Amino acid sequence: MILTDEEKGILDGKNGEADRLAMELLVGVGESFGAKKLISISSAHILAHFGSLHQAGIDFLEKLAENGGKCKVPTTVDPSSVDFERWEKFKIPKDYMEKQKRLRTAVEQLGVIPSWSCTPYQAYNVPRFGQNIAWAESSAVAYANSVIGARTNRTCFGLDISAAIIGKIPEFGLYLDENRIGSLLFELKIDKFSDLDYHTIGAIVGKRSGAKIPVIKGIPKDVTNDQLKCLGSAAASAGAVALFHILDVTPEAKLKDPFDGKKPEEVITITQKDLRDMENMISNAEPNSRVEMVTLGCPLLSVEELKTIFDKMKGRKVKKDIYFWIYLTKETYDLGKKLGLITPLEKAGVWFSTQTCATISPVKIWGFSHIMTNSAKCALVTPSEHNLKVSYRDTNECIVTATEPL
CATH class of the missing domain: 3.30.499 (Aconitase; domain 3)
Incomplete structure (x- = not known):
């Protein structure tokens, strides 16, 4: 040098x-x-x-x-x-x-x-x-x-x-x-996107891309930063994706052709069926087996995501035979407390944890055999880190599994 x-x-x-x-x-x-x-x-x-x-x-x-x-x-x-x-x-x-x-x-x-x-x-x-x-x-x-x-x-x-x-x-x-040019084109044939779909799209893109740079077509222009956060975390865990371009959404793809005038190495279509297949592939737990812990917050929750959970939890409490853990930053926890989001959830039986997450903390010491999460990254990483089974479900099902009506 x-x-x-x-x-x-x-x-x-x-x-x-x-x-x-x-x-x-x-x-x-x-x-x-x-x-x-x-x-x-x-x-x-x-x-x-x-x-x-x-x-x-x-x-x-x-x-x-x-x-x-x-x-x-x-x-x-x-x-x-x-x-x-x-x-x-x-x-x-x-x-x-x-x-x-x-x-x-x-x-x-x-x-x-x-x-x-x-x-x-x-x-x-x-x-x-x-x-x-x-x-x-x-x-x-x-x-x-x-x-x-x-x-x-x-x-x-x-x-x-x-x-x-x-x-x-x-x-x-x-x-x-020259190393930021796209290699693969993913075309989404999906009518309606849920929050879970962004995790799952990321998992598919990561698995198919490896360390190559994917370009994605078909993401709605009103996609939120949290949804992009979740897509990227899944792509980086299912593969080694460090950069993705989304046509008409991400900045470099809006400024110039992400393929730099070249044809993509491969065009890959993602359909609604592909999403459901990947969800089933990520889940490695036996159907109907008892869930012992539900965890949300990988990546760590934003205030907006916390508010969504708060709204879905109204009129519900955590079941006695299950743990419900939510991970977030200390700043989000403190702000959520000021906004009146934290205390009602804690009274309902939710455990909050700040400045850490389920994938890198020693969860295995609890002896869980089956957990549920809405995070593709958590579902992909946790089985090997903690030797347990994971069910990968949307936020609604996670909350319904962990809670019951008051």
């Missing part, structure tokens, strides 16, 4: 050991991917959940913090593996909690904004179109690239915090124009 004199100095240790380590990692990854240079970033989003990083993650982040590392750009952090306020209620072992606390201390020492959210674009970290950023969290990457039109790869752990400390990232992958 071609480095500036300043970058060479950082690599030689002139700015301290933390900067040297971070620059060493950036240059090593850049050279392995054939990057020619480093480029400046406007923000970063990092991982710091013990469930994925384990002791190695603690050691690396603590080493950077102990050696004086500080983020040079605004940097947010993905959800924790525990709810810091309710960890005992959710049966988190004390030693597990202590390890997550060490990660929290390290990232705070590094100057990370303690957002603990997989949806940084909904608070604290909102990039602009065309800005280069360095984000981890596959669903946030898909949203930033696709819905906002910012530029980031699926930044892995280690590279994420290194980019934050230096304020730069190797220029390769989706930072380059």
Whole structure:
């Protein structure tokens, strides 16, 4: 890679050991991917959940913090593996909690904004179109690239915090124009879209695309940001989709031909039947087997999604033989409380959890064998993470399953 004199100095240790380590990692990854240079970033989003990083993650982040590392750009952090306020209620072992606390201390020492959210674009970290950023969290990457039109790869752990400390990232992958061109065209033949359909469309697109860039035709122009959030999270989980274009909807597809004048490699039709088939494929539980826990909030709920659940829950309470867990950011929880949405739901038996989610927290300690969710990402990830069966259903059925009339 071609480095500036300043970058060479950082690599030689002139700015301290933390900067040297971070620059060493950036240059090593850049050279392995054939990057020619480093480029400046406007923000970063990092991982710091013990469930994925384990002791190695603690050691690396603590080493950077102990050696004086500080983020040079605004940097947010993905959800924790525990709810810091309710960890005992959710049966988190004390030693597990202590390890997550060490990660929290390290990232705070590094100057990370303690957002603990997989949806940084909904608070604290909102990039602009065309800005280069360095984000981890596959669903946030898909949203930033696709819905906002910012530029980031699926930044892995280690590279994420290194980019934050230096304020730069190797220029390769989706930072380059030529790598943002669509490969596959998905044509939707669907009359009416439900919220669940956006999750399911994402799962189909991700499964068929792999790491290729899909272009989608037929999404309504009035699609909401939450629906796009859910589509992207599913595509990023069922495949490795980091960028998708939607004709007449997403910014890059509105500015120019997403195929850059070329024909798509393949045209794939998605029908209503395909959606139902994928729903059945995602669900791996036996029909009519007892559901022990219902979970909503993957990605973490927005205020609008919380309001929808509140409206559907009127006149209902959670059944005695089932748990109903909802995940959201602390900011959404606090705002929901001010709006009068939280307290009635808690009185009805709903358990709220903030700054974490079911896919990265140790849900397996509860011994559940069958859970239900309205999230394709949760349904796709949870069986392998927690060794349990999942039913994938829409929000209405999730609520009906978990609750009964007052």
